[in-house]
Amino acid sequence: MPSYVISDIHGEYDKFNELLDIIGFGSEDTLYVLGDILDRGPHPIKTVLKLMEMPNAVCIVGNHEVMALTCLRLLVREITENSLSDLDEYMLENMMTWQYNGSSTTINEFKRLDPEQREAVLEFLEDLPLYEEVTAGGKKYLLVHAGLGNYSPEKELGRYTLNEMVWFRADYSTDYFPDVITVTGHTPTRFIEGNPEPDRIYRKNNHIAIDCGACLPSGRLAALCLDTGEEFYTKD
Ligand SMILES: [Mn+2]
Numbered sequence: 196m197p198s199y200v201i202s203d204i205h206g207e208y209d210k211f212n213e214l215l216d217i218i219g220f221g222s223e224d225t226l227y228v229l230g231d232i233l234d235r236g237p238h239p240i241k242t243v244l245k246l247m248e249m250p251n252a253v254c255i256v257g258n259h260e261v262m263a264l265t266c267l268r269l270l271v272r273e274i275t276e277n278s279l280s281d282l283d284e285y286m287l288e289n290m291m292t293w294q295y296n297g298s299s300t301t302i303n304e305f306k307r308l309d310p311e312q313r314e315a316v317l318e319f320l321e322d323l324p325l326y327e328e329v330t331a332g333g334k335k336y337l338l339v340h341a342g343l344g345n346y347s348p349e350k351e352l353g354r355y356t357l358n359e360m361v362w363f364r365a366d367y368s369t370d371y372f373p374d375v376i377t378v379t380g381h382t383p384t385r386f387i388e389g390n391p392e393p394d395r396i397y398r399k400n401n402h403i404a405i406d407c408g409a410c411l412p413s414g415r416l417a418a419l420c421l422d423t424g425e426e427f428y429t430k431d
Contacts, residue, residue: 196223196224196225197224197225197331197420197421197422197423198224198225198226198227198329198331198420198421198422199218199220199224199225199226199227199418199419199420199421199427200226200227200228200229200336200338200378200405200418200419200421201214201226201227201228201229201405201416201417201418201419202228202229202230202231202257202340202379202380202381202405202406203229203230203231203257203380203381203383203406203408203409203410203416204228204231204232204236204242204409204416205231205232205233205234205235205236205239205259205297205409205410206232206233206234206235206236206237206238206239206242206300206301206410207236207237207238207242207409207410207416208236208237208238208241208242208245209238210409210415210416210429211242211245211416213416213429213430214416214417214418214427214428214429217418217427217428217429218418218420218427222251223251224251225251225252225253226249226251226252226253227252227253227254227255227327227329227338227421228246228252228253228254228255229255229257229338229339229340229378229379229380229381229405230254230255230256230257230258230259230260230323230340230361230380230381231257231258231259231260231340231380231381231406232246232254232257232259232260233257233259233260233263233301234259234262234263234293234296234297234298234300234301235296235297235300235410236300236409236410237300238300238304239300239301239304240301240304240305240308240316241304243316243319243320244312244316247315247316247319253324253327254323255323255324255325255326255327255338255339255340256320256323256324256325256340256357256361257340257341257361257380257381258340258341258361258362258381259296259297259301260320260323261357261361262289262292262293262296262298263293263298263301263320264317264320264321265286265289265293266286266289266290266293266298267301267302267305267313267317268317269281269282269286270302271310271313271314271317297410325339325355325357325360325361326338326339326352326360327339328352328375329421331421331422332421332422332423332424334376334421335374335375335376336375336376336377336378336421337352337371337372337375337376337377337378338378339360339377339378339379340360340361340379340380340381341360341361341362341363341364341365341379341380341381341382342360342363342364342365342366342377342379342381343355343359343360343363343365343371343377344356344358344359344360344362344363345359345363346366346369346371348371361381364381364382365377365379365381365382365402365404367387367397367399367400367402367404368399368400369400370400370401370402371401371402372401373401375401376401376402376403377401377402377403378402378403378404378405378419378421379402379403379404379405379406380404380405380406381406382404382406383406383407383408383411383414384396384397384404384405384406384407384408385407385408385411385414387404394407394408394413394414394415395407395417395426395428396417396419396426403419405417405418405419407428409429413431415428415429415430415431416428416429417429
């Protein structure tokens with residue numbers, strides 16, 4: 196009954212299924228998904244719907260879910276005087292940021308859902324936790340999408356803001372905790388400075404970075420087994 200962790204699926208539904216097959220993922224296993232299920236790749240909502248049906252999947256929020264929620268809530272409302280007045284500078288900026296970050300595949304699939312499915316998806320996204328603490332294989336892990344922004348050793352986990360956990364990139368040069376391994380996505384490992392092995396899982400200073408760029412050219416979706424440390428990858 197091992198636990199696996201993956202991140203940044205970004206709508207790559209086929210790679211997600213391929214990876215589950217490669218792992219041999221079973222109904223007794225646990226899958227942690229470190230956010231950014233949505234946007235960019237072809238089937239973000241199809242991937243969310245599948246995860247909603249998996250009782251042994253635990254999803255954590257990423258910045259793409261945060262961007263989507265803000266905008267989708269507004270988009271599903273009928274246009275009323277009130278909703279139009281909500282479309283202020285702040286909302287317009289949110290929409291533009293989201294579009295810049297690959298929202299179109301999410302919107303295209305979302306608009307094909309019936310109203311009940313839309314509501315179920317929005318509630319699922321709204322309920323995603325910010326982080327998870329897991330013990331597996333005798334090791335303690337902190338699972339969080341991006342990192343611990345404005346990190347300080349004295350700062351308790353509950354004091355980090357949403358933005359500090361979903362947007363701020365992890366500082367791989369800083370060992371956050373002596374006895375806890377921090378596992379993050381968000382930053383494709385090919386973009387980590389000084390990383391000799393792009394598109395492979397990166398380990399340094401009690402950090403493990405697992406975003407191997409599934410939605411990027413020649414990128415891969417990766418999984419890490421928390422119990423054994425074993426790594427799994429989709430084909431290039
Ligand atoms: Mn991200």
